[in-house]
Amino acid sequence: MGAITMTTGCGHRTDSRTAALETPDFLSHICDAPTLRLLGAAYRAQTPSEASQETLIRLLRPRVTAQTIKADYANGDIITLKGWVLSRTEARQCALFSLDSN
Amino acid sequence: MHVDARQLPENTLIEGDICIVGTGPAGLSIALQWDKTPYKVILLEGGGLDYDDQVQDFYAGQSTGQKYYPLKSTRLHYFGGTSNHWSGYCSPYDPLDFEKRDWIPHSGWPINRSDLDPYYARAQSIVDLGPCEYDVAWWQKKDPELRSLLPGNPSVWNKVWQFSPPTRLGKKYGPQIMASKNIHLYTYANLVDITANEPVTAIRSVTVTNLAGKKHTVKAKRFVLACSTIQNARILLSCNTQAKNGLGNDHDLVGRFFMEHLQIKSAWLFLPKPDPLKLYMIDPGVTKMRCELAITPEMQRKARILSGTASLLPYGIAEHAMASIQTWNSDDPRKSLSNFRSSNAASRQKASSTSLKASNRFMLSTRIEQAPNPSSRITLNPTEKDALGMHRSILHWELTPFEKRSVRTMYELIGQEVGRAGVARLQLMEHLQDPSDYSWPEFTSGGWHHMGTTRMSDDPHTGVVDANCKLHGVDNLYIAGASCFVTAAAPNPTLTIIALSLRLSDHLKKQLASV
Ligand SMILES: Cc1cc2nc3c(=O)[nH]c(=O)nc-3n(C[C@H](O)[C@H](O)[C@H](O)COP(=O)(O)OP(=O)(O)OC[C@H]3O[C@@H](n4cnc5c(N)ncnc54)[C@H](O)[C@@H]3O)c2cc1C
Numbered sequence: 001m002g003a004i005t006m007t008t009g010c011g012h013r014t015d016s017r018t019a020a021l022e023t024p025d026f027l028s029h030i031c032d033a034p035t036l037r038l039l040g041a042a043y044r045a046q047t048p049s050e051a052s053q054e055t056l057i058r059l060l061r062p063r064v065t066a067q068t069i070k071a072d073y074a075n076g077d078i079i080t081l082k083g084w085v086l087s088r089t090e091a092r093q094c095a096l097f098s099l100d101s102n
Numbered sequence: 103m104h105v106d107a108r109q110l111p112e113n114t115l116i117e118g119d120i121c122i123v124g125t126g127p128a129g130l131s132i133a134l135q136w137d138k139t140p141y142k143v144i145l146l147e148g149g150g151l152d153y154d155d156q157v158q159d160f161y162a163g164q165s166t167g168q169k170y171y172p173l174k175s176t177r178l179h180y181f182g183g184t185s186n187h188w189s190g191y192c193s194p195y196d197p198l199d200f201e202k203r204d205w206i207p208h209s210g211w212p213i214n215r216s217d218l219d220p221y222y223a224r225a226q227s228i229v230d231l232g233p234c235e236y237d238v239a240w241w242q243k244k245d246p247e248l249r250s251l252l253p254g255n256p257s258v259w260n261k262v263w264q265f266s267p268p269t270r271l272g273k274k275y276g277p278q279i280m281a282s283k284n285i286h287l288y289t290y291a292n293l294v295d296i297t298a299n300e301p302v303t304a305i306r307s308v309t310v311t312n313l314a315g316k317k318h319t320v321k322a323k324r325f326v327l328a329c330s331t332i333q334n335a336r337i338l339l340s341c342n343t344q345a346k347n348g349l350g351n352d353h354d355l356v357g358r359f360f361m362e363h364l365q366i367k368s369a370w371l372f373l374p375k376p377d378p379l380k381l382y383m384i385d386p387g388v389t390k391m392r393c394e395l396a397i398t399p400e401m402q403r404k405a406r407i408l409s410g411t412a413s414l415l416p417y418g419i420a421e422h423a424m425a426s427i428q429t430w431n432s433d434d435p436r437k438s439l440s441n442f443r444s445s446n447a448a449s450r451q452k453a454s455s456t457s458l459k460a461s462n463r464f465m466l467s468t469r470i471e472q473a474p475n476p477s478s479r480i481t482l483n484p485t486e487k488d489a490l491g492m493h494r495s496i497l498h499w500e501l502t503p504f505e506k507r508s509v510r511t512m513y514e515l516i517g518q519e520v521g522r523a524g525v526a527r528l529q530l531m532e533h534l535q536d537p538s539d540y541s542w543p544e545f546t547s548g549g550w551h552h553m554g555t556t557r558m559s560d561d562p563h564t565g566v567v568d569a570n571c572k573l574h575g576v577d578n579l580y581i582a583g584a585s586c587f588v589t590a591a592a593p594n595p596t597l598t599i600i601a602l603s604l605r606l607s608d609h610l611k612k613q614l615a616s617v
Binding site: 026027029030031066069070072073074076078080082083084085086087 | 369372373374375462513514517518519521522523524527528529530531532534535
């Protein structure tokens with residue numbers, strides 16, 4: 001599985017700031033785009049109250065850093081999606097990515 | 103001195119100071135302590151000096167419950183015992199393993215880790231291990247490439263394993279035993295009965311026999327049963343003429359609490375860049391030590407889980423690897439070993455050399471204790487007997503949801519910690535993904551580690567032997583081996599078996615000196 005490149009062309013609706021929000025940095029070095037989308041869809045199914053783009057953007061703003069994600073892990077703000085033990089923030093990033101790249 | 107008991111005249115009376123039954127790691131490590139002492143040691147071995155399929159057949163038995171290996175092939179019935187097949191993985195149990203853990207019913211040994219410390223140190227050389235150093239920092243000083251995945255982590259630590267060549271104790275110590283003037287080894291001397299005084303407070307003699315039809319009587323001041331976990335229970339249960347429920351079984355404990363280590367592939371670890379993770383790798387026959395990831399005692403307490411560890415295998419090998427329950431499938435232990443070894447070798451061969459040097463994906467495999475469970479047990483088969491007339495064993499291996507929850511929690515914790523450290527991500531395998539699923543997949547294996555059927559306790563109502571491994575209620579019968587274990591901990595058991603046996607040997611020396 002190679003690192004993904006986040007494209008913003010071809011009918012893509014995001015601006016660059018949203019693109020940054022929807023890029024789970026560490027995870028995207030591990031999972032390919034279809035896997036990220038799968039995880040994102042799983043998060044939306046598991047957390048319907050956060051399934052919309054607006055909500056996800058609001059929850060992820062103003063920005064996501066490696067520290068935000070590490071802090072989630074440290075605080076136990078973790079969610080298991082398809083067996084992946086993920087920080088809530090990176091799960092939300094995947095969800096946003098899965099909406100944006102549908 | 104060595105005598106083949108088939109060649110002795112019928113009804114020979116053999117007498118000594120101490121009689122040790124069984125020549126595996128438990129029995130031999132005791133016997134060696136008595137060489138060149140003034141005591142006459144009778145060492146009884148049911149098999150010969152080499153494999154003999156007719157003798158091996160005495161181990162055949164039935165299993166029910168959780169799928170298990172064919173019983174005939176999980177232990178070896180000849181001089182050196184199962185050390186003729188073991189793989190040599192060694193690590194001591196941790197202090198917490200001996201404690202009463204209020205979240206684990208029936209836990210708590212009547213001895214502490216510190217009681218075994220001096221014996222662990224002595225056990226090392228018996229199986230040709232390195233220095234008695236189990237602190238990862240000691241090894242890292244010698245080799246800075248042994249980098250920790252999670253240095254200084256409060257939940258996950260590096261538990262060190264050392265590897266025996268593996269020592270085949272019969273081969274290594276056979277010449278010394280044969281040459282010894284005071285150790286008298288009798289092969290083809292299968293213990294089939296134990297005779298006590300009335301009312302069964304001391305053992306007078308044991309009866310041994312063989313397929314040549316010769317029966318002999320052995321008398322000694324002290325007897326040690328070191329026939330391994332299933333056979334120790336089988337023998338005690340079979341001796342039911344004088345003691346109706348079997349020797350030492352007044353409280354219906356003999357054979358109960360059979361424990362194995364659950365061995366099961368469990369999760370994937372993904373790194374952003376390939377890494378050799380040398381600290382965790384093993385090159386069979388070459389590596390002297392490696393670590394497995396373990397959950398700290400504090401976190402085990404907090405999460406109320408069993409003790410387990412996770413070993414790492416590069417994806418290149420793991421994708422071809424088969425579970426041992428799938429390859430160790432023959433009744434004949436030689437065939438099972440050969441299937442098992444060739445399957446392991448094939449998965450290594452199939453892996454590309456680059457994937458072995460460094461990988462960004464590793465399989466995490468669990469070895470975990472099972473909770474002591476009275477329903478997991480050895481009983482006698484009422485209808486089937488072996489060629490010597492002993493009832494065959496039935497193993498009912500039973501696991502509970504506690505084990506499944508512990509395995510899942512262990513990986514959730516490791517997943518959390520690698521995420522917190524920003525070094526990796528972890529994915530649970532499918533069988534662990536649904537928290538309400540307590541079933542076990544078909545590749546769930548055991549570690550060939552039999553423990554617990556004559557558990558240790560100060561109280562005869564809760565244990566078969568006392569803290570000195572003496573059968574409760576019987577003055578001169580001792581049990582050596584993992585059948586005395588109260589809990590199974592995460593490590594392979596043989597180092598602890600040897601340490602406990604050396605401790606028993608010292609105790610017996612004091613006893614005999616005071617007679
Ligand atoms: C494939 C395999 C791999 C293993 N790898 C490891 C490992 O890496 N690390 C580890 O710690 N452990 C390992 N083990 C387990 C290890 O082999 C055992 O823990 C160890 O051998 C137990 O020692 P023991 O002396 O109690 O029993 P055994 O070694 O089984 O010896 C019992 C002895 O008693 C004799 N006996 C039995 N019944 C009678 C009788 N009625 N009369 C007279 N004699 C009798 C037998 O012939 C034998 O000599 C492995 C086991 C297997 C099968």
